[in-house]
Amino acid sequence: MTTTQPRIRPAGGTEPEPGRGGRGLAARVNLGRVLAPVPSEFLLIASTALLLTVFGLVMVLSATSATATADGEAPWDAAVKQMVFAAIGVPLMFIASRLPVSFWKRIAWPALIFGVAFQLLVFTPLGNASDGNRNWIVIAGFQAQPSEFLKLGLALWVAFVLFRKRTLLTKWQHVFIPLVPVAGLAIATVLAGHDLGTAMVLVLLVLGALYFSGVKLRIFVLPAILAAAAVAVLAVTSPDRMRRFMSFLNPNCLDDYYNDCYQPLHGIWGLANGGIFGLGLGNSREKYDWLPAIANDYIFAVVGEELGLIGCAVVLTLFALYAVGAFHVIRKTDDPFVRIAAGGITVWVVGQALINIGVVLRVFPVLGVPLPFMSQGGTSLLSVLVASGVLLAFTRTLPDAVARRQASIDAAAARRRRAAPRPAPR
Template sequence: MTTTTPPPTQAPDPSEPARRGLAARVSLGRVFTPVPSEFLLIASTALLLTGFGLVMVLSATSALGGAQNPFEHVLKQGVFAVLGIPLMFVASRLPVTFWRRMAWPVLIGATAFQLLVFTPLGIESYGNRNWISIAGLQFQPAEFLKLALALWMGAVLYRKRALLRSWGHVFIPIVPVGGAVIATVLAGRDLGTAMVLFLVVLAALFFSGVRLRMFILPALLAAVAVAALALSSENRRARIFSFLNPDTVDCYYDTCYQSLHGVWGLASGGIFGLGLGNSREKYDWLPAAANDYIFAIVGEELGLIGCAVVLALFALFAVGAFHIVRKTHDPFIRVVAGAITIWIVGQALINIGVVLRVFPVLGVPLPFMSQGGTSLLSVLLACGVLLSFARTLPVRPR
C-alpha cells in the first residue's frame, strides 16, 4: 500500500502584516495628500459664501414661505447645495486631461440643454425666455453654458497656442461657435447672461496671450450689438432711461421701483445693520429680494460690515484663483482658470453694481448667494474645476 505524504504546510510570512499595514498607510496617504494653499483658499471661500447665501435666502424668503412652511424656499436651495458641494470635490479629483477631452461634449450638451427653452418646456419670465420646467422643477440652462464655454475656449486655444498670432486662427472656430452659443441666449432675450458669456470669451482670449489689438474689433462689435439689443426692447430701454434719469420720482411706481428700494435697503442698514432677519424691504417692497437683490438684504440686515465680509470673501476667492493662473505652466489651465475667475468675480461685481445703481438692472444673480439652484450648481462645479487645477500646483513644504 502506497501512502502519499502531504506537502509541508508553508509557514506564514511574519512580514505579511507589516506589508498590509504599509499598504493601508499608503492608501490613507493618497487620500490625505497635502494640497496647495490655493486649493484651501478657493474651497473655504466657496463653502463660506454658499453657507452665507443659504442663511440670507432663508432670511429674505421668511416672509414669503407662509405659516405652514417658512423654510420652503431655503430647502429647495439647500438641495442644490447638498448636490453641488460633493460634486465640487468629486470634480476636484478629476485630472486636467479629462476636462480637456470633455470640452466639446460639454459644450454640445449644454447648448442642447439651452435649446430646450424654445420647446414647450420653456418658461417666459419678465420678458425673457430662459427657464425650463421639468417635473415641477425649474432650471436655467444658460448657467451651465458659462462653464462649458470656458472649458471649450481653453481646449481650442490650447490646441492653437502656437498659432494665436494669426487673426484667422483666432477667428475660427471661436467667433462662429462662440457666437452661435451666445445667440441661443440672446434668442431668449436674456441680455445680462449673454454679456457674462461674452465676458468669458474675452477673458479666455486675454489669458491665452492673444495680442490686445485683436480685441478692438470684437469689442466694438459687441458694444454695437449690446446697444442695439438694449434699445430694441421696450422693457430694457425703459430700465436704461430710468437709470440715466436723475429725477427718480417720475418712475418710482414703474422702472425705478426695485432699484430705489434696493438702495434704501442698503442705506437703512447703516454700519451694523438692523439685525439678521429684521429686513423691512423683504415684505413685498423689494420684489427680487432673494434673487438679484440679495446683496441689498445683506446690507440692510448686517450693515456695512456684512457687505464688507461678502466683498472680502470674493476677494480671497479671486486671489486663490489668480494664483493658479500665475503659477501654472499649462496654457489650458491658465485660460480656463482665468475665464472662470472673471466670470464669477465679474458677475459678482456686476450684481453688486446693479444694487448700488452703478449699472442699470441686468438680471444677473450674485454667485453662491442668490436664490437659484441652477446658478449655485454651475458655480460649485466651476469651483471643482479650479480645485482640480489647484492640485497640479507644487505644494510648499512646511
C-alpha cells in the first residue's frame, strides 16, 4: 500500500502553476539585481551630470530671453529646445548605464565608423557653415554638430584598440598602428571644416587614452609633440587663427576693441560686473546683444555676471566632483578597457570644460568649444550625457560594486528562505 505525502502550499493558500515556480524565482532575483545598491561613484557622476544639465537650462533661458524677445519670439524658445534634448539625453544616460562593458567593446568599430560618416555629412548639401567653420548639418530644420558624436566613438575605439594590444604596448610600432593613422584621419575630417577647437579636444582625448593605457613615457611624448606641432602649423598657416592669437597676446586689447578683442573684452567685463554675489539671476547686461555667442561658448560669462564668484565656484566644484567620480573608476577598475575608455572620456569632458572657461577668462585664445552640459546645443548635450552613461556603466563593474551587488542578492535570497513556509510535522 502506497501513501501520498500531502503537498505543501505556499503562504497565502494559493498553489503555484505547474512549471512557473522557477520563473517567479528568477524574476525575484532579477528584481533584486535592479534594486541592488549602486556604488558611490555612480551617484557622484550621475548627480553632478544632472545638476550641471539643470544649471545649464536655467542659464540658457536667462542668456537668450532678451534677444529672443527683441526678435519677436517667446523668451523661452531656446530653453525649451534645449530642454527637449535634455529630456532625451537623461533617459539615454541611464539606459547606457545598464549596458554591459562587452556591449561597448562590440560597438567600438561601428561607433567610430558612424561618427566619421556622420561628420562627412558636413561636406554634403546638408552641411552648414558659420563664422568660417563648416561643422554643422541641417536636417528637417534641426541643426546638429556631428563632431560631438565623433568624440564618443573615438574614445570607445581608441580604448578597444589599446585594450586588444595591451600586451604589445611596449613597442612603439604597436602603439602607433593602427591608432595614429585612423585617429588622424578621423580628426582630419573635423580639421577639414576648419574647427581647430574641436580637433584639439579630440587630440587631448587620444592622448588621455594613451596615458591611461600605461604606455611608456618616451612613447607617449612623441604623439604629444606631433600633436602640438600640428596645432602650431595649423594656427600659423591660417590668417584668421593668427589674427585671433595675436589679439590674445595683445597687452592692450582696447586698441582692437571693434575687431578681434570685442568678444573677449565683453566676456571679461561680464565676469567683472558680477563681483562676488552677482547681479542676480536674469539681470545680465551683456545678454542684451553685447556679447556674441553668449549662450554657447560664453555661457560661463553669464554665470559670473548673474551669480558672481559664488556661481562660478559652484560650476567649478561640480566639474571637480564629476572628475573625482570618473578618476575613482579609473583607479579602481581591473579592466584595462574600462580604464582607458574612462580616461579618454574624462579628459574630453573635463578638459573641454577647462578650455571653455579658460577662453572666457582670456587664459586661452578664442577656440569655439562649448561648455559641457551647460552651453546651448542639443548634440553637445546629448553626447556628454551618453558619455556619462558609459562612465556609469563602468561603475557597475568595479570590484566593490560587484561585491555589494552579490551581497544584496544573497541577503534577498536569505530573506526569502526565512519567509518560506516550513512543512508541517508528520
